[in-house]
Amino acid sequence: MFHVAQYRPLRLITQTSLSNMCLKLMLSRPVAFAQIWKSWFSSHSLVGNKNIILMGPPGAGKTTIGRIVGQKLDCPVIDIDDDVLETTWNMSVSEKLQDVGSEQFLDEEGKALLKFSASGSVISLTGSNPMHAAGMQHVKKNGIVVYLDVPTAVIMSRLKSIKVDRIVGQSPGVSLKDILQFRKQFYKRWYDIRVLCGGDITAEVVAEKVLDAVKRYQNSELETFVSTRCSRSGRSTEEDSHKYFSDVVTEGLAPDGGLFVPERGLPKFTAGEWQSLIEATYIERAQVILERCIHPADIPASKLAEIIGTAYGENFTCSKIAPVRHLAGNQFLLELFHGPTASFKDFALQVVPHMFAYCIPRSCNYLVLVATSGDTGSAVLDGFSRLHDTDKQRIAVMNFFPEDGVSPIQKSQMIGCQKENAWSIGVKSDFDFCQTAIKRIFTNSGYTGFLTVEYGTALAAANSINWARLLPQIVYHASAYLDLVHQGIMPFGSPVDVCIPTGNFGNILAALYAKMMGIPIRKCICASNENNVLTDFIKTGVYDLRGRKLIPTFSPAVDILKSSNLERYLHLIANEDGQLVTQLYNQLENQGHFQLQKDLLEKLQQDLVAGWCSEEDCLAAIHSVYSTTGYILDTHTAVAKVVADRLQDRTCPIIISSTAHYSKFAPAILRALRIAEIKQNPLSQLHLLSSYSPLPPVHWGLLETLKKKGNDDHQVCAADMSMLMSHIETLIQNHFM
8 A cells, every 4th residue: 555655854964064963963962962863854854845735714824833833844934925926916915806806816826826836845825725726736746735624613703803804705795604615615625634723722733733744644654453352562573463544444354353443542632623523514524533533545535525425425314414303301312324224334334335445456356245133234235336336346245144133124125235246145043143154254264365366356344343334433423412512402521421222332332432532421321132241241241141042122233142343342441452352252252251350340331331121111112202202213222212211310411322213123113103003015014104204204215225126036045154155155256257
């Protein structure tokens, strides 16, 4: 993969003078010499012959910040307004604007930029420079463009205080705010790095943030990933111990059977940075958060923006993407079912396929394997089927699901989502078998090597064992908190609790990650159904599968006994002790149980509380909420609602994750609402529900999928590893050969 190179120092020192200086310092003060040389090299090699180009709206502080950055780097500073435009035109910028008008001003400003040339400098652009494409292309060739992203409200206040009442593009009937909003599209087109600038932040602090951001941009070596089972001593010696984001997206599972995690942890946002996102849209929040979690050497900001825009632009039925709805009292619902397949899995799986296609090498075909307990399968199939045709030719998906362990509508949906590069296979077992089988296939180096040599095909994973799956989920937990602040429910900094129906631990782990990144989440409440192994573990520290059998329930997406993502959380609270994690999971695999030591259990219980819900209580909650509010909860949300009612202390708001649309579980919903006539046909069930004018309405995507013909056409295989591997080979032969 490509990594941004370090650039040459800005200024040349003659070999003789440098040698003399070094000799004197080395002889007299060796420690001082080392410190001075390190300081000189780090600052001057930051940009080399490249420019740092500051871009942002008028009032962003580009000129002041540029001077501070230039002073810190001891390099030339160029202000386009003062040093280029006014010198070229022989008049002030305001006089020029008044003289020629906005349209001609932009043209002449762009022409001046085209004639401009510099290297090793800090350049402060005008607020309107980015609106001239040719000029920006020219200046960007030799520079790193840093976007000073200041909230519009802050800019408006600053411009008012300095009595600016006219900027380029303003005309009668067009407000200053409208112009600033319009310009954002141009800023977003050109930047390499974004620096969030809140209202109270000083220019000195912003300058430091600019320097830190440029250093990060130039050094992707610091953002590596390790396995949860990698020992500290092995990190510097094992060839496979360090991976980059683009590696972990394509590989999914670590070679040692562990899960990839960022070696230096997740980025932390300041309170001011979070507050700058309160007025932002969901897509804008996603862009900012994911930029900080994914190095631009892996996915540049411009490509990331394209991916996020494609994922959330038209594929979701609600313009807010993940709206927060008040339910009752201090309870709020985070609606995560407005995507094309009606579950929270869409948030990641409309994004990850495009990341995957961008990151994989062009020289190899990829087969993505996925195991599902219900919702993941259709979301993966839908997401990968939306790739460009050229990508679909080299990327295929195989989805394994428990043949008798999902709802009829979920099964029809998975079969209906099959496309030319995406297939579903029912397995005569449960989800735990499907997930374990995929992990074993990935760690079978003989088999994966055979596929690569024989068919030129590599395997990849799309379950939440893939690190990229978790990042978009962090976004919606952060966004939900910001929405409550925006709605005036509470000021920023006040705590909230979150309650999440939990099976594989991915969704609740994303909430814990959002907390680590600075969102004031107090407690994460883990809600289980009758498969309550996680509840027992959180209460006792004992993870015990001995004698447990999976119980089919009305909430099949959390019918899971082996929670994969729990491993990432244990690695975190164990201070990244991979040896301990390996020991625990070897014991779970060989003996069916493990127990946390007391100090780790205490750490865990500072973050998590847990409870579980019976089938009867689940249906009763659906009926009760519908009777009092007219709103229909799905079965998983009902599990969370029951547990939230029991465990919340009502001293702060609680956000309940509504992880799926009730339409996917129509028989259970009809039973909960005490509707006697329940037809067997899934489409008829949805039409019956729709006749009650429910809130929210029946999901359109499900209706469209169920109307398709051939919704019974899929393959079924026995719970046998050799059979699964045979299906994989057959698919590869049919699609890629």
